[in-house]
Amino acid sequence: MADRVRILELQILAAKCRKNILRMVRSGGHGHIGGALSAIDIITALYFEKMHIDPLHPKMEDRDRFLLSAGHKCLAQYAVLAERGYFDKAVLDTYGNLGSVIPGHPDMHKLPGIEANTGSLGHGMAIACGMAMAAKMDGKAFHVYSVTGDGELPEGSNWEAAAAAAKFKLDNLTIFVDNNHLQISGDVTEVMNMEPIDKKFMDFGWAVRVIDGNNMEEILDALEALPFEKGKPNMILCKTIKAKGLSFGENNAAFHFWDASEELLCQAEQELDTYIKELERIG
């Protein structure tokens, strides 16, 4: 069981990262905010609690790897990398600028801490597999984590990777499915039903755990239990809320990509400030 104080600390950090996301959206005027906000708790826990990384040495050979298969959620990764000290937070204010190192999809050649150029959906799981295969081959201890979106799962290339991960016994690979149930066109099960996601992965030979992906305690407990089964790749099906933390946007597909107004940005920031103060008071 995760420590109560640490859970609070991570909840505060995740809230601060949510504020970082708003800061980028203010800079760019818009952004893929819905999925970034549903996945931010997972990514915060990884970078602040779980992964063996060093922000000052982002290319450290035996570092754990994290890549976003759902590259459009990159605001979440930028937010966490900035909070973790990979780069100056002033960079967040360049989002949307010509030549910014934090473009609308991540670029490994522009920003420290980015492991793959993702954006086109259905690529990340295979790339993550390749990294994990290399670790196995060389007897290295690093673990590879990736976040994929539930709306991304109809891409067939995911299932190629899912089969390969099982064949090569990649228990050093963990895929989080950010199961917020919404994509641009609406409910994922109506757009293209991939349910039951957990059973499909289990049938492919993965070890699966289902959690509330916006509950820090459940995230930490799942991370602590890795690998779930020796010789099996890990999938954590994260039940999440699209645009989590935006009182006016939660569970609303319209916030997959948000053309922000200053008024609503201020409101969201104020609500997060209030939430952070409340958490600090409890702590």
Place this chain on the structure above:
Amino acid sequence: MIGNFVDPRKAFGSAVTELAADNQSIVVFSADSGKSSGFGDFAKKYPHRYFECGIMEQGITGMASGMATTGKIPVFCAIAPFVTARPYEMVRNDLGYMRQNVKVVGRNCGITYSDLGSTHQSLDDFGLMNLIPGMVILAPQDPVEIEEATKAMIEYQGPVYMRIGNPKIPVIFERSPFVIGKGQLLREGTDVTLISTGSTTLDAIQAAENLVKQGIAVQHIGMPTVKPLDVELVREAAGKTGKIVTVEEHYVNSGLGSLVTNAVSDMIDVVVKRLGIPEEYGKTSGDYRELVAYYHLDAAGIEESVKEFLYTV
């Protein structure tokens, strides 16, 4: 001088296997295609570096990319359209955009799968790979050059696409180090320049010999690197002869001929004739050489096309 006939896939696979003895970073991905790509020995000698993935070219391209991020040098060889057209976006993004050190090799290229039809013929692979910034494209012309090109490809840091054929081809060159980006002046002449690539070079050599006997001074350039094109050599020949004929087992559009045309597009009084496959789904024949002749890419066809070109310009 024509030497022994060798299966290009064996020349390639043996070269990789030999290099792998000293280079522990080399790994091989197979899409149910390893043995047919010449990796039978590799799989036996280095089973921990050989990954049989079954038929999943998109997944393999991504996995190769991920593995390359850790310093490995993945080599992925299968039938040419299945490593280029099929996983194109993975090659573009995961290898090209990510600048990963992965070697993609398309075997049974061009119309060498003469009887299997258009799904298995690769007439657009130069064009597709050329559109990827930073991608190197190789088309070695004989078994010895395939071995040397394989060495150069492994030494080169970055994504490379190499195409090789299927039927046995003869040794035509002395062994020499392969330099990526350099063409070879095979014959000097002043009337017309032939520029050939891949297995078409053998027919082009014979065509050039026949033409010279008829009093036509042919300059012949072998071009085993399609990208980056040896623009200097092309422009020098264009300035000298004013007339260029390109030869390739590829669509006349988007291949070597198009790249050569681009390279001389600002040169006054230079005319380019491109020989290759017209824009159609390739014909089939159980006899590869019959198909080569059908598309006028055999020595007689090249000779006839060059003469026709010279009469009309």
